Amino acid sequence: MSLRHALLAMLDAGAMTGYELAKTFDQSANRVWHATHPQIYTELRKLEREKLVAAREEPRGPQGKATKRAYTLTEAGYEELSRWVSTVEEPTLPRDATYLKATYFEYASPDIVREQFATHLAYHTEQLRRWEWHVEQLRSRGTDLMQRRLAEAPESRHAAIVAYKVHVYEGMAERARAEVAWAERGLALVDRLEQD
Amino acid sequence: MSLRHALLAMLDAGAMTGYELAKTFDQSANRVWHATHPQIYTELRKLEREKLVAAREEPRGPQGKATKRAYTLTEAGYEELSRWVSTVEEPTLPRDATYLKATYFEYASPDIVREQFATHLAYHTEQLRRWEWHVEQLRSRGTDLMQRRLAEAPESRHAAIVAYKVHVYEGMAERARAEVAWAERGLALVDRLEQD
DNA sequence: TGTTACATGTAAGTCGTTACATGATTAC
DNA sequence: GTAATCATGTAACGACTTACATGTAACA
Structure with missing residues (x-):
């Protein structure tokens, strides 16, 4: 909820x-x-x-x-x-269709597998760009939302308000980097398997 | 579906x-x-x-x-x-309550924030251990499921069957490592913010 | 004798998606 | 005039959760 x-x-x-x-x-x-x-x-x-x-x-x-x-x-x-x-959130249980499908990629042709990894790569590359941009915006306090938020808060809280959001967006960027790396290793793997 | x-x-x-x-x-x-x-x-x-x-x-x-x-x-x-x-899966749109909540951690006390990061850390440390164990099992082809699966497939496909599953579980392990690192950086951040 | 594991379901309710539907406003 | 954007909804359906419900089997 x-x-x-x-x-x-x-x-x-x-x-x-x-x-x-x-x-x-x-x-x-x-x-x-x-x-x-x-x-x-x-x-x-x-x-x-x-x-x-x-x-x-x-x-x-x-x-x-x-x-x-x-x-x-x-x-x-x-x-x-x-x-x-102020309530502690339980970790979300995973439900990832791409990873689930990838578990059974031996049933798909190498081209389909490549297309899947390429889609994953393109999507998360774009996401990474977005998150990095947002981190930059936040650090320079450039977003509309952040301006409005800071205007309403006492100056002593400003550092925390920005820092937690930066931490989240950097976390999202790290995730995107991990997905990009995963897709790249995946593409290399298809090639290797096809050569044998 | x-x-x-x-x-x-x-x-x-x-x-x-x-x-x-x-x-x-x-x-x-x-x-x-x-x-x-x-x-x-x-x-x-x-x-x-x-x-x-x-x-x-x-x-x-x-x-x-x-x-x-x-x-x-x-x-x-x-x-x-x-x-x-053989159909390409569209990437899943994110819905992560922990990250959402973390975006607004300035509203919580440092102790609650620490507890949230500590919960996250403990959960993903345990998950990491599990995924690493599964990767090991797969590589040595030790799981029941894998034995059954390999028995029914021609030997020429064995490499691919194992390789894709290893790739997925290594990806999950990488994700867990990223979450562990995120929680650790989060704990350090609370300390830093509290000192100021 | 009681606890845990095995084993299978129903029912009510909430959450989320997709398709349908409508109309004003802005920019070309 | 017409297309894109602004703006707000309903309805039907499907996915998921939580609580309820039942009974056998193994083990100590």
């Missing part, structure tokens, strides 16, 4: 609409927890009913025919976020 | 009961895909209805009052397994 906490956490940096949250989830800094837009809209309505967030309907465009709903954390929402952060 | 393929893959090494499959999933070599026992029993019945596996009811114990159901792959099941292995 971490989706709600991911949402609460992002709203802690300031008001956002469901649309913005979906964007932030999928392409930007918070690619640690994946969620689709129907899930996000549904959960936001649920959080609103539980009074953990409050919605403000805003007109959109000059005519204001369209509206959007900007959500903010309530006091109760903030407390729930703090409570959650 | 990888649970079914995980089951088909394990049955490829020979007949097994739901109970044995659940054990194998959770504590032994195939800890790449997690599943609970109700899920496994349900999916096996479904696979049976779809004729991808066949069940043989066997008596258990000397009186044979109790029974167990041993499942084997059918020809169609084997074909489905081959088909699946």
Whole structure:
């Protein structure tokens, strides 16, 4: 049940609409927890009913025919976020389809295996680039979210706020590096097996 | 929908009961895909209805009052397994509650943060030990499952069968090492932040 | 006699995906 | 005018979790 906490956490940096949250989830800094837009809209309505967030309907465009709903954390929402952060999380049990499939690669042709490793390599190379970019942004405190967050916190906490996020994103970058290396060793392995 | 393929893959090494499959999933070599026992029993019945596996009811114990159901792959099941292995898997989108939580560790006390990193460290140290053990077992071809699998395959494929599994388990070991290192750096970080 | 392991399920509920559906606004 | 983006949802289905439920067999 971490989706709600991911949402609460992002709203802690300031008001956002469901649309913005979906964007932030999928392409930007918070690619640690994946969620689709129907899930996000549904959960936001649920959080609103539980009074953990409050919605403000805003007109959109000059005519204001369209509206959007900007959500903010309530006091109760903030407390729930703090409570959650202060409980120890059990490690996630693995469920990795690529690794599972790779266990049985002897049933596939070398070309398919190469394609699988190449896809893995391309994906995680791109991810690595993203994470490294985010670490850089964080260190120079360049992201919007970080600016907003720091503005609302006392200066004495600034170091910790940045440091933990850098630690997470560096961890994600390390993971991506491990996947890139794994895929490269995999490609070398196919070649070796084919030569025999 | 990888649970079914995980089951088909394990049955490829020979007949097994739901109970044995659940054990194998959770504590032994195939800890790449997690599943609970109700899920496994349900999916096996479904696979049976779809004729991808066949069940043989066997008596258990000397009186044979109790029974167990041993499942084997059918020809169609084997074909489905081959088909699946030959399709390229899209990378899994991340959903990691520990990393998500760590992003907001500034809201937790240093002791809670230490406890979280220590839990992470202990878990992945244990996992690393397991994966390294499995790699050793595989290399010496010592596991039951591997013996059965090799017995049914032509000798020319033996190298590939072992090599791909070693590659996967080494990848899992590398991942565990990365998590151990991440948790250790995390513990050092808390200390540093507390000193300032 | 009691505990652990073996063995198999059902049922209720939550979480997550995919497809469907709608309409305004912006930029070309 | 038309395409992309902004913006918000519903509905159906499938995957997964947790609690409940039952009984045999082996071992001390």
